[in-house]
Amino acid sequence: MSDTSPTDPVAAAFEAQRDRLRAVAYRMLGSHADAEDVVQEAWLRLSRQDVATIDNFAGWLTTVVGRISLDVLRSRQAHPEASYDDRLPEFVVTVDDGPAPEDDVALADSVGLALLVVLESLRPSERLAFVLHDLFAVPFDEIGKILGKSTDATKMLASRARRKVQATERPAAAGREQREVVQAFLSAARNGDFEGLLRVLDPEVKLTVDTPGGVVVVLGATEVAAGAQSRTRAGAAARGRVVLVDGLPGFVSWREDGTPLSVMAFTVVDGRIARIAALIDPARLASMDLPEPG
CATH class of the missing domain: 1.10.1740 (Rna Polymerase Sigma Factor; Chain: A)
Known part of the structure; x- marks a missing residue:
């Protein structure tokens, strides 16, 4: 406050x-x-x-x-071992009726989570230069004063960061591609296909799970794939439905009694899943406006 x-x-x-x-x-x-x-x-x-x-x-x-x-x-x-994750923001879940053109545009415009994934790959000085100049129009000379660098050097940092960001940008058809990647992940998880999971996961994928006890973070394709397999074997989810979560491909699952089990949102970068945000806190799930099970 x-x-x-x-x-x-x-x-x-x-x-x-x-x-x-x-x-x-x-x-x-x-x-x-x-x-x-x-x-x-x-x-x-x-x-x-x-x-x-x-x-x-x-x-x-x-x-x-x-x-x-x-x-x-x-x-x-x-200190990379220090956790800096807070509770996941509120999810807006909508029915995904298929890759309609307007959905593709919405996915292309919904850069929040995807951009953050890319920004996390930048060095601190690159990230500062890009965010302040390209997103908030701060002049390079002012950014240079923060970094202790010349205006020209600051421009170079922003340019380098911009190239990295642009390299991950996808055309409007990305919505369809993202769905295909997520469907491949879900199918591999259902079938216990460990190699299939690894094929669609970025090696440095980050899974953030919002639980009743706080946020749990899992890093790396092997760990995330192993967790997906174990959850599937447990058979806790009786029903599931593909949805859009904040405009990104997502999935909602329910228990047999109809109570929601989880909401997942997937961020796809360069054809692989780079981030998964999962909500399994029953209290938060109960307060959400979720579609009916498919």
Whole structure:
């Protein structure tokens, strides 16, 4: 929660920037909880600053959020074992009636999860340069000050990051391709086909499972495939249905008594599943507006 007061003009000006700052931090860090922490730290730093010395209020705050986010990214690299995942955001689940053209467009436009997967592959300095310039139009000279680099060097970082991002972008037909990859995964899981699972999983696939006890993260194709096999052997899911989750290919499963068992969302990059977000918390599942079992 914010400690700002609505009667304070500085606080009011900060609150007007909060949503944008949170968006910057989330694109940098891929975690809603970390983004909130970064924005709150920016407020604390602002409260210690003589506001009269700030020429560009929005620019100053963006710079501060960028610097704090960069520190967090670098800390993650130094301590990769540390978990930074928070609860998964609310899923919007809709019926998937097949690869209609409008669905393909929706999938192509729904870059949230897919973009975050790509951004996680960038070095911290590349990610900062790309996010601030390409997504939030921050000038290169200001980004260079955050990184301690020249404007030209900062442009090169952003260009390198842009090439990596563009290399994973798919045309509108990607919706159909994504469905095929996800269907291959589901089929391999049902059939206990371990090799088939490995063929459709990115070697560095990340599975994030939201459980009643918190978030569990599984990394790597071998671990994810083994888990998919064991869940299938357990036979807990009596029925399942292909859906769209936030515009991405997904799957809902139910127990025999009709209570929802899980919701899964798949992010496909370059023809392989790079991220799976799964929700198995019964309380959250019960509160969701899910379609009827197919």
